């Protein structure tokens with residue numbers, strides 16, 4: 634990994650100012666819930682200024698009863714609180730060789746929060762979704778022009794879709810994060826939380842929900858946040874959906890020095906989607922041999938699991954390469970090599986962390 638430009642903002646790495654992209658230095662990981670001050674921020678456009686008294690959420694499209702609801706009414710609906718891990722689909726991009734375009738995230742474009750809000754299914758039921766409905770498009774209030782010849786000319790809004798089946802199961806429309814009002818940078822007044830999916834689906838500053846009977850082919854669904862899916866010798870663009878199984882090392886961090894012949898705690902987090910982390914293994918010799926790490930606390934669906942390993946460091950000083958790998962309840966694990974069909978996203982192959990024993 635390249636050295637981070639150490640420009641920090643409130644303890645987070647500034648990956649870009651405009652649009653605002655902040656990363657958590659992953660070595661700061663020390664609890665299951667990520668505090669708001671540490672949580673990564675990913676924006677594509679300026680953060681929209683929304684007054685809660687002037688905001689409406691519209692539900693429309695292939696429904697019997699389109700409607701709009703305001704903030705006050707939304708708070709009166711049945712609510713739920715769930716922990717969920719959000720990971721940017723470009724997390725770990727800084728490790729790719731050769732370099733690819735996009736925000737150069739290291740390990741910290743990921744975090745876990747408690748999200749409180751209204752299950753999307755409650756609003757869908759109220760609108761009475763027609764049987765021909767296939768997808769639910771979530772649209773944010775943020776907008777801007779893109780410097781990309783493949784983007785539509787003029788202003789564009791950030792929008793993504795999810796299948797109706799997913800929308801009915803566990804998608805939450807959250808107005809609280811870790812028990813506080815959703816902060817502006819995380820989507821005030823309302824954002825979607827799509828558990829288990831890469832976070833581009835968790836639309837912030839939500840203002841419109843459109844039910845469609847067609848697959849959505851918006852810019853962020855096809856031109857961006859997609860990968861090449863192989864069908865024999867053919868490749869078609871598929872939208873990114875579920876997070877891939879992964880373990881990351883928080884400490885010791887890249888480039889750090891640890892004492893020889895002593896006990897060092899190696900720790901980090903591991904996550905997957907639609908399954909549980911059942912094992913994390915750690916290699917201290919660049920992947921030649923593996924030992925099992927301890928999983929901390931209970932597994933929670935679609936939230937990361939913290940892990941730790943007591944490492945008895947060698948007595949001989951020198952460079953060491955740490956690698957972690959996760960295995961989930963569906964037997965999935967991390968590939969050793971990068972699959973180029975994934976373009977600039979879905980980076981979950983094994984990543985070496987170089988440190989020094991001294």
Ligand SMILES: Nc1nc2c(c(=O)[nH]1)N[C@H]1C(S)=C(S)[C@@H](COP(=O)(O)O)O[C@H]1N2
Nearest residue numbers: 673674675676677721773791832833836837
């Ligand atoms: N409206 C809107 N929603 C959005 C985005 C955005 O730019 N606009 N970025 C997405 C992406 S790519 C990510 S990784 C997450 C980041 O959420 P966070 O900033 O709360 O960490 O929000 C998603 N939702």
Ligand SMILES: [Mo]
Nearest residue numbers: 675721722833
């Ligand atoms: Mo993202």
